[in-house]
Amino acid sequence: MARQNKRLDADLASLADMTSADLQERWSAIAGEAPPKAPPALLRRLLAQRLQERRHGGLPVMVIRELERMADKQQPAAAPVAQRPALTNGTRLIREWNGQTIAVEVVEGGFSRDGRTYRSLSEIAREVTGAHWSGPRFFGLTHRG
Structure with missing residues (x-):
């Protein structure tokens, strides 16, 4: 039993150093199927779970x-x-x-600023800041969540 636990510990530790290709190959060997499309970090966790299930058994049938x-x-x-x-x-x-006040008015088919009509608030935000912004977020209509 102690030998099996040491083997499991070694198998789990080896996952940390595996490349994505190694993880996928290991999954195929253990699960007998193609690996799920998952980032390496998640595939490591899934492999660790599979290895532990093989050693300790999975969930009871009742559960x-x-x-x-x-x-x-x-x-x-x-x-x-x-x-x-x-x-x-x-x-x-x-x-x-x-330090600049940006005033925009909602008009039919878009938004007006300084006599120009824009199709979206994002166009205005991009023009003002020189960077890509969510227009609604720039004007405080939505919040990052």
Whole structure:
């Protein structure tokens, strides 16, 4: 038993030094199937789990059945709906950027700034900053989440 645990420990430790190709080859040898499309870090964890299951056994059948029963009862999650404030014609968006006040007005078919019409807020944000920005985020309509 102690010898088997040492072997498992050595197998687990060897995963850290394996290349992506080595991990995929090892997966095929252990699982008898093509490896999942996963980054190397995840494949290492999956291999570690497989190795430990082989040594210690997997989940008890009773637990597997209970998990399957719970999954069958689970309702599919509804896709989250992003709530963005409605922008109606005439709405003004104002943002300070490097000491400059950026004022944009919502117009039919886009946004107006300094007499020019733009199709998106991102175009304006890119012009103002010189970098790629999410226009709605630049003007405070959405938050990084």
